[in-house]
Ligand code: SF4
Protein backbone atom coordinates (compact mmCIF):
# COMPACT_ATOMS: atom_id res chain seq x y z
CA UNK A 24 0.00 0.00 0.00
CA UNK A 25 1.31 3.32 -0.98
CA UNK A 26 0.66 6.02 1.63
CA UNK A 27 1.58 9.50 0.61
CA UNK A 28 3.55 11.77 2.90
CA UNK A 29 0.47 14.03 3.15
CA UNK A 30 -1.81 11.20 4.34
CA UNK A 31 0.79 10.02 6.88
CA UNK A 32 1.01 13.55 8.21
CA UNK A 33 -2.79 13.70 8.62
CA UNK A 34 -2.88 10.31 10.39
CA UNK A 35 -0.18 11.46 12.83
CA UNK A 36 -2.14 14.66 13.55
CA UNK A 37 -5.37 12.68 14.15
CA UNK A 38 -3.61 10.18 16.47
CA UNK A 39 -1.86 13.04 18.36
CA UNK A 40 -5.17 14.86 18.76
CA UNK A 41 -6.87 11.71 20.04
CA UNK A 42 -4.03 11.07 22.51
CA UNK A 43 -4.23 14.71 23.65
CA UNK A 44 -8.03 14.50 24.11
CA UNK A 45 -7.66 11.19 25.96
CA UNK A 46 -5.06 12.72 28.30
CA UNK A 47 -7.31 15.73 28.95
CA UNK A 48 -10.31 13.47 29.67
CA UNK A 49 -8.04 11.47 31.98
CA UNK A 50 -7.03 14.70 33.78
CA UNK A 51 -10.67 15.72 34.13
CA UNK A 52 -11.58 12.27 35.51
CA UNK A 53 -8.69 12.50 38.01
CA UNK A 54 -9.89 15.99 39.10
CA UNK A 55 -13.48 14.73 39.49
CA UNK A 56 -12.28 11.71 41.54
CA UNK A 57 -10.10 14.03 43.64
CA UNK A 58 -13.05 16.39 44.35
CA UNK A 59 -15.35 13.48 45.08
CA UNK A 60 -12.83 11.91 47.49
CA UNK A 61 -12.20 15.29 49.21
CA UNK A 62 -15.95 15.79 49.55
CA UNK A 63 -16.33 12.32 51.02
CA UNK A 64 -13.46 12.97 53.50
CA UNK A 65 -15.04 16.35 54.37
CA UNK A 66 -18.40 14.66 54.90
CA UNK A 67 -16.81 11.93 57.04
CA UNK A 68 -14.89 14.50 59.13
CA UNK A 69 -18.07 16.54 59.60
CA UNK A 70 -20.00 13.43 60.60
CA UNK A 71 -17.23 12.57 63.06
CA UNK A 72 -17.33 16.10 64.47
CA UNK A 73 -21.09 15.92 64.97
CA UNK A 74 -20.85 12.46 66.55
CA UNK A 75 -18.22 13.78 69.03
CA UNK A 76 -20.43 16.80 69.76
CA UNK A 77 -23.41 14.49 70.31
CA UNK A 78 -21.36 12.21 72.58
CA UNK A 79 -20.19 15.17 74.72
CA UNK A 80 -23.70 16.67 74.99
CA UNK A 81 -24.96 13.22 75.91
CA UNK A 82 -22.36 13.06 78.70
CA UNK A 83 -23.72 16.31 80.14
CA UNK A 84 -21.95 19.19 78.33
CA UNK A 85 -24.17 22.26 77.80
CA UNK A 86 -21.85 23.87 75.22
CA UNK A 87 -19.33 22.20 72.90
CA UNK A 88 -16.99 23.93 70.44
CA UNK A 89 -14.02 23.00 68.25
CA UNK A 90 -11.00 25.31 68.08
CA UNK A 91 -8.00 25.33 65.77
CA UNK A 92 -4.90 25.66 67.98
CA UNK A 93 -2.28 24.70 65.40
CA UNK A 94 -0.96 28.29 65.42
CA UNK A 95 -0.24 28.34 69.18
CA UNK A 96 3.49 28.60 69.60
CA UNK A 97 4.03 26.46 72.68
CA UNK A 98 6.02 23.21 72.66
CA UNK A 99 3.71 21.74 75.34
CA UNK A 100 0.88 21.56 72.81
CA UNK A 101 3.00 20.23 69.93
CA UNK A 102 1.16 17.47 68.09
CA UNK A 103 -2.26 18.81 69.09
CA UNK A 104 -4.02 20.86 66.43
CA UNK A 105 -7.54 20.89 67.89
CA UNK A 106 -8.95 21.92 71.26
CA UNK A 107 -12.46 20.74 72.07
CA UNK A 108 -14.08 23.15 74.51
CA UNK A 109 -16.73 21.82 76.90
CA UNK A 110 -18.95 24.09 78.99
CA UNK A 111 -21.17 23.07 81.90
CA UNK A 112 -23.54 25.73 83.18
CA UNK A 113 -23.96 26.58 86.85
CA UNK A 114 -27.33 26.54 88.59
CA UNK A 115 -28.82 30.05 88.81
CA UNK A 116 -30.40 29.24 92.15
CA UNK A 117 -27.00 28.47 93.64
CA UNK A 118 -25.14 31.35 91.95
CA UNK A 119 -27.78 33.73 93.31
CA UNK A 120 -26.96 32.72 96.90
CA UNK A 121 -23.75 34.79 96.46
CA UNK A 122 -24.33 38.31 97.76
CA UNK A 123 -21.35 40.19 99.17
CA UNK A 124 -19.40 36.97 99.78
CA UNK A 125 -19.32 33.41 98.41
CA UNK A 126 -21.48 30.78 100.10
CA UNK A 127 -20.65 27.23 101.05
CA UNK A 128 -23.40 26.10 98.66
CA UNK A 129 -21.61 27.84 95.76
CA UNK A 130 -18.23 26.47 96.84
CA UNK A 131 -19.66 22.93 96.80
CA UNK A 132 -21.40 23.48 93.46
CA UNK A 133 -18.16 24.87 91.97
CA UNK A 134 -16.32 21.69 92.95
CA UNK A 135 -19.11 19.35 91.80
CA UNK A 136 -19.28 21.14 88.42
CA UNK A 137 -15.51 20.83 87.99
CA UNK A 138 -15.78 17.13 88.76
CA UNK A 139 -18.59 16.74 86.21
CA UNK A 140 -16.48 18.52 83.56
CA UNK A 141 -13.52 16.25 84.30
CA UNK A 142 -15.78 13.20 83.88
CA UNK A 143 -17.07 14.53 80.53
CA UNK A 144 -13.57 15.28 79.21
CA UNK A 145 -12.41 11.86 80.44
CA UNK A 146 -15.27 10.09 78.62
CA UNK A 147 -14.68 12.21 75.51
CA UNK A 148 -10.97 11.42 75.70
CA UNK A 149 -11.66 7.66 75.85
CA UNK A 150 -14.07 7.97 72.88
CA UNK A 151 -11.45 9.79 70.78
CA UNK A 152 -8.62 7.50 71.83
CA UNK A 153 -10.69 4.46 70.80
CA UNK A 154 -11.04 6.10 67.37
CA UNK A 155 -7.23 6.23 67.19
CA UNK A 156 -6.55 9.87 68.10
CA UNK A 157 -4.12 11.24 70.67
CA UNK A 158 -5.81 13.11 73.52
CA UNK A 159 -4.90 15.27 76.48
CA UNK A 160 -7.91 16.15 78.66
CA UNK A 161 -7.17 19.32 80.65
CA UNK A 162 -8.69 19.47 84.15
CA UNK A 163 -11.50 21.96 84.74
CA UNK A 164 -9.83 23.85 87.56
CA UNK A 165 -6.08 23.87 87.07
CA UNK A 166 -5.04 27.18 88.64
CA UNK A 167 -1.39 26.87 89.59
CA UNK A 168 -0.51 29.18 92.53
CA UNK A 169 3.18 28.81 91.66
CA UNK A 170 2.83 29.72 87.97
CA UNK A 171 4.02 33.18 87.08
CA UNK A 172 3.17 35.86 86.12
CA UNK A 173 -0.47 35.40 87.16
CA UNK A 174 -1.29 31.78 87.96
CA UNK A 175 -1.52 30.83 84.30
CA UNK A 176 -2.73 27.27 83.85
CA UNK A 177 -1.29 24.52 81.62
CA UNK A 178 -3.83 25.38 78.95
CA UNK A 179 -6.32 28.23 78.97
CA UNK A 180 -9.91 26.97 78.78
CA UNK A 181 -10.89 30.51 77.83
CA UNK A 182 -8.60 30.38 74.78
CA UNK A 183 -10.26 27.15 73.64
CA UNK A 184 -13.78 28.48 74.32
CA UNK A 185 -13.05 31.83 72.63
CA UNK A 186 -11.45 30.28 69.53
CA UNK A 187 -14.33 27.83 69.16
CA UNK A 188 -16.88 30.63 69.17
CA UNK A 189 -18.55 29.80 72.50
CA UNK A 190 -18.12 33.33 73.84
CA UNK A 191 -15.77 36.24 74.47
CA UNK A 192 -13.59 37.34 77.37
CA UNK A 193 -15.37 39.95 79.48
CA UNK A 194 -13.93 42.83 81.50
CA UNK A 195 -13.96 40.47 84.49
CA UNK A 196 -11.64 38.10 82.53
CA UNK A 197 -14.46 35.55 82.71
CA UNK A 198 -15.74 33.80 79.61
CA UNK A 199 -19.03 35.42 78.57
CA UNK A 200 -21.40 33.20 76.60
CA UNK A 201 -24.61 34.28 74.90
CA UNK A 202 -26.47 31.36 76.46
CA UNK A 203 -25.42 31.68 80.11
CA UNK A 204 -23.27 34.82 80.40
CA UNK A 205 -20.37 33.93 82.76
CA UNK A 206 -22.43 31.35 84.70
CA UNK A 207 -20.62 28.42 83.15
CA UNK A 208 -17.38 26.52 83.71
CA UNK A 209 -15.13 24.99 81.07
CA UNK A 210 -12.92 22.01 80.38
CA UNK A 211 -10.83 21.20 77.31
CA UNK A 212 -9.67 18.16 75.37
CA UNK A 213 -6.53 18.66 73.27
CA UNK A 214 -6.36 16.25 70.36
CA UNK A 215 -4.69 15.62 67.01
CA UNK A 216 -8.11 15.11 65.36
CA UNK A 217 -8.06 16.81 61.93
CA UNK A 218 -11.33 18.72 61.95
CA UNK A 219 -12.84 21.93 60.64
CA UNK A 220 -12.83 24.40 63.55
CA UNK A 221 -15.89 26.46 64.55
CA UNK A 222 -15.84 30.22 63.93
CA UNK A 223 -14.59 32.46 66.78
CA UNK A 224 -17.05 35.03 68.15
CA UNK A 225 -16.18 38.58 67.08
CA UNK A 226 -18.69 40.53 69.19
CA UNK A 227 -17.93 41.84 72.68
CA UNK A 228 -21.13 42.06 74.73
CA UNK A 229 -19.61 44.09 77.62
CA UNK A 230 -19.93 47.48 75.92
CA UNK A 231 -19.77 50.30 78.49
CA UNK A 232 -20.92 48.15 81.41
CA UNK A 233 -18.84 48.50 84.61
CA UNK A 234 -20.93 46.30 86.92
CA UNK A 235 -18.15 43.76 87.68
CA UNK A 236 -15.49 46.46 88.14
CA UNK A 237 -17.66 48.23 90.70
CA UNK A 238 -18.71 45.01 92.44
CA UNK A 239 -15.23 43.52 92.90
CA UNK A 240 -14.22 43.87 96.58
CA UNK A 241 -10.54 43.40 95.68
CA UNK A 242 -10.40 46.10 92.98
CA UNK A 243 -8.97 43.39 90.75
CA UNK A 244 -10.96 44.30 87.61
CA UNK A 245 -9.45 47.21 85.69
CA UNK A 246 -12.63 48.02 83.75
CA UNK A 247 -11.39 47.86 80.17
CA UNK A 248 -12.52 45.64 77.34
CA UNK A 249 -10.30 42.72 76.46
CA UNK A 250 -8.48 43.05 73.16
CA UNK A 251 -6.95 40.14 71.31
CA UNK A 252 -3.24 39.76 72.02
CA UNK A 253 -3.26 41.74 75.25
CA UNK A 254 -2.20 39.87 78.42
CA UNK A 255 -4.79 38.93 81.02
CA UNK A 256 -3.21 41.22 83.64
CA UNK A 257 -4.06 44.25 81.45
CA UNK A 258 -7.73 43.74 82.36
CA UNK A 259 -7.61 41.78 85.63
CA UNK A 260 -5.15 41.44 88.52
CA UNK A 261 -5.11 37.73 89.44
CA UNK A 262 -2.90 38.40 92.49
CA UNK A 263 -5.36 40.91 93.99
CA UNK A 264 -8.23 38.49 93.35
CA UNK A 265 -6.35 35.48 94.78
CA UNK A 266 -5.09 37.38 97.87
CA UNK A 267 -8.55 38.77 98.63
CA UNK A 268 -10.13 35.32 98.43
CA UNK A 269 -7.38 33.77 100.56
CA UNK A 270 -7.66 36.49 103.22
CA UNK A 271 -11.43 36.91 103.39
CA UNK A 272 -13.16 33.74 102.28
CA UNK A 273 -11.02 30.85 103.55
CA UNK A 274 -12.80 30.67 106.89
CA UNK A 275 -16.24 31.72 105.71
CA UNK A 276 -17.10 28.23 104.53
CA UNK A 277 -16.60 29.48 100.99
CA UNK A 278 -13.15 27.98 100.45
CA UNK A 279 -11.00 29.27 97.58
CA UNK A 280 -13.78 30.80 95.51
CA UNK A 281 -15.49 34.17 95.26
CA UNK A 282 -17.90 34.48 92.32
CA UNK A 283 -19.19 37.99 93.06
CA UNK A 284 -18.26 39.35 89.59
CA UNK A 285 -19.82 36.28 87.99
CA UNK A 286 -23.05 36.60 89.99
CA UNK A 287 -23.43 40.33 89.30
CA UNK A 288 -22.80 40.23 85.53
CA UNK A 289 -26.05 41.35 83.85
CA UNK A 290 -25.35 39.03 80.91
CA UNK A 291 -25.70 36.00 83.18
CA UNK A 292 -28.92 36.94 84.93
CA UNK A 293 -31.76 34.65 83.94
CA UNK A 294 -34.21 36.37 81.64
CA UNK A 295 -31.64 39.04 80.71
CA UNK A 296 -29.22 36.87 78.73
CA UNK A 297 -28.31 38.24 75.34
CA UNK A 298 -29.29 41.68 76.67
CA UNK A 299 -26.68 44.40 76.08
CA UNK A 300 -25.39 46.10 79.25
CA UNK A 301 -25.07 49.28 77.14
CA UNK A 302 -28.80 49.68 77.76
CA UNK A 303 -28.33 49.81 81.50
CA UNK A 304 -31.33 52.13 81.96
CA UNK A 305 -33.60 49.43 80.55
CA UNK A 306 -32.39 47.02 83.14
S1 SF4 B 1 -13.71 36.64 91.88
FE1 SF4 B 1 -14.19 38.18 93.46
S2 SF4 B 1 -12.21 39.09 93.99
FE2 SF4 B 1 -11.92 37.99 92.06
S3 SF4 B 1 -12.28 39.50 90.46
FE3 SF4 B 1 -14.26 38.54 90.82
S4 SF4 B 1 -15.27 39.81 92.35
FE4 SF4 B 1 -13.09 40.34 92.35
Ligand code: SF4
Pocket residue numbers: 193194195196199228229230232233234235236287288289290300
Ligand atom coordinates in the same frame (compact mmCIF):
# COMPACT_ATOMS: atom_id res chain seq x y z
S1 SF4 C 1 -20.43 42.74 84.43
FE1 SF4 C 1 -20.57 43.97 82.57
S2 SF4 C 1 -18.42 44.49 82.05
FE2 SF4 C 1 -18.37 42.82 83.55
S3 SF4 C 1 -18.21 40.99 82.29
FE3 SF4 C 1 -20.40 41.32 82.70
S4 SF4 C 1 -21.13 42.55 80.96
FE4 SF4 C 1 -18.90 42.63 80.94
